[in-house]
Amino acid sequence: MIAGVAILPGPAAAREWPPSSYPEGDSVRKAREYAAAAPGTVAFAVLDGKSGLRGFDEDRPFSSASVSKVLLLAAALRQEGEDEIDEGTRGLLDSMIRFSDNDAASSIYAMVGDGGMADVADRARMRAFDPTPGFWGGAQVTAADLARFFFRLREAFPSRHRELGLRLLATITSAQRWGIPAAAPGRWTVYFKGGWRPPETEETSGPVTHQAALLRDRDGRRLGLAILTDLSPGGTSYEVLEGITARLLAEPPQPRRWVAP
Numbered sequence: 001m002i003a004g005v006a007i008l009p010g011p012a013a014a015r016e017w018p019p020s021s022y023p024e025g026d027s028v029r030k031a032r033e034y035a036a037a038a039p040g041t042v043a044f045a046v047l048d049g050k051s052g053l054r055g056f057d058e059d060r061p062f063s064s065a066s067v068s069k070v071l072l073l074a075a076a077l078r079q080e081g082e083d084e085i086d087e088g089t090r091g092l093l094d095s096m097i098r099f100s101d102n103d104a105a106s107s108i109y110a111m112v113g114d115g116g117m118a119d120v121a122d123r124a125r126m127r128a129f130d131p132t133p134g135f136w137g138g139a140q141v142t143a144a145d146l147a148r149f150f151f152r153l154r155e156a157f158p159s160r161h162r163e164l165g166l167r168l169l170a171t172i173t174s175a176q177r178w179g180i181p182a183a184a185p186g187r188w189t190v191y192f193k194g195g196w197r198p199p200e201t202e203e204t205s206g207p208v209t210h211q212a213a214l215l216r217d218r219d220g221r222r223l224g225l226a227i228l229t230d231l232s233p234g235g236t237s238y239e240v241l242e243g244i245t246a247r248l249l250a251e252p253p254q255p256r257r258w259v260a261p
Contacts, residue, residue: 021051022221022253031247032056040231040239045143046248047151047224049217058144061128063205064226066100067146067195067212068117068139071129072108073097073168077161085161097168097193100176102137109136124149124156137197138205146212151224152213153191166191169214179241180225184248184249188215196233206230209237210227223251 023046035042035056047054062114073093092108095101114131117139126145132138149156157165169191177234181190192213199207212226227244231237
């Protein structure tokens, strides 16, 4: 030590306390039991950066429906790079994300294609993403992969347009804020996208109701969460999404603090 100067431990030497993961194991167990007893086919995955990925049937593939619009968003923002986004494209992105407009999504898909979506999936370390050529809503996704994507959501967007991407996902219209955002306690900020398809939709693999989200609490803790189902959109499916979320987040995370070793 230099005389008269105290050398404090740097970030690499500090430890986070408490060191436990979140959600706690008992909360994940209760969510698994609820998912197993729910009607239809249900899968979920949660990623917190401590315990790795946990969930229920998290590698089961589902047709994405509108949840794949978040990949279209990331691909479009990456395509713009450091350029200013023109008003037309900005309007399409707003309609596609905040109101889940399918025509806007098709216009963005025409700009970025399957290659743009696949590139975004690779960057987010998604392992099973499989686009369906010509149909952005038919991509195959898993709860595990969507939890990975949302956990790294900030990195999915180029720095120039990160604020725009996050703002769109945080301001989705109130009519679509069922499921995860409805069940998350007020300490959490939720950046999310849902996807749903009623059973009468022609030339599809059937009904689905999905949501995936990045949750950030007021102490900076973050979670990637995805819940996928083959249930029709409506009361039952919304209740399932909210039930899983409520069980995972039932116990508030302990405040984090940094201590010397």
